Amino acid sequence: MSRTTRSLWIALGALLFTSLSSPAHAGHDNKSFDPDNRKQAVKGFNLTTKGKGAMEWGKEQLERSVITTSWGGGDIEVHDYKTTGVTWAAQTRCKNWNALWTSCDVFTIQFNTAHHHTDFQWLTMGCHEFGHTADLGHRKASNDTDNNSCMRSTTAAHYKFDKHDLNAIKAGT
Numbered sequence: 001m002s003r004t005t006r007s008l009w010i011a012l013g014a015l016l017f018t019s020l021s022s023p024a025h026a027g028h029d030n031k032s033f034d035p036d037n038r039k040q041a042v043k044g045f046n047l048t049t050k051g052k053g054a055m056e057w058g059k060e061q062l063e064r065s066v067i068t069t070s071w072g073g074g075d076i077e078v079h080d081y082k083t084t085g086v087t088w089a090a091q092t093r094c095k096n097w098n099a100l101w102t103s104c105d106v107f108t109i110q111f112n113t114a115h116h117h118t119d120f121q122w123l124t125m126g127c128h129e130f131g132h133t134a135d136l137g138h139r140k141a142s143n144d145t146d147n148n149s150c151m152r153s154t155t156a157a158h159y160k161f162d163k164h165d166l167n168a169i170k171a172g173t
């Protein structure tokens with residue numbers, strides 16, 4: 001794998017660690033944020049063509065799960081802008097928590113355009129970050145032996161959720 005590609009995925013790994021160490025984090029069963037419900041409205045802001053494609057793909061992947069999506073504001077906000085001097089290529093954060101800070105009302109996904117991505121990586125990142133909005137944490141080789149999940153922090157990551165991811169979304173949201 002190329003050096004650039006390698007640093008991309010290491011960055012995604014570091015991101016999860018950041019979200020896990022947040023004191024506000026409270027998950028059902030997985031390792032990311034719980035959405036506050038199973039209806040998620042998605043909106044893009046100033047996206048490049050590639051970022052828009054990644055958003056559309058991530059939304060489509062959520063549709064395969066128990067989560068229903070629509071276009072519009074209020075649940076998942078997607079931006080791509082440049083943040084230099086950092087190693088992460090994309091991140092998902094909770095912008096607005098619910099009153100008890102147990103689930104997330106509004107998510108922010110950022111694709112970092114300071115990094116170069118292949119078309120395939122854009123799709124994988126879209127799937128990956130939208131997965132974090134559905135409470136999915138990272139998968140490892142040991143529990144993704146058929147290498148078909150986008151939630152891996154490796155270049156072997158697939159561009160879709162696998163069956164295990166879809167079941168985890170059902171169990172965790």
Ligand SMILES: [Zn+2]
Pocket residue numbers: 012013015016128132138
């Ligand atoms: Zn991640």
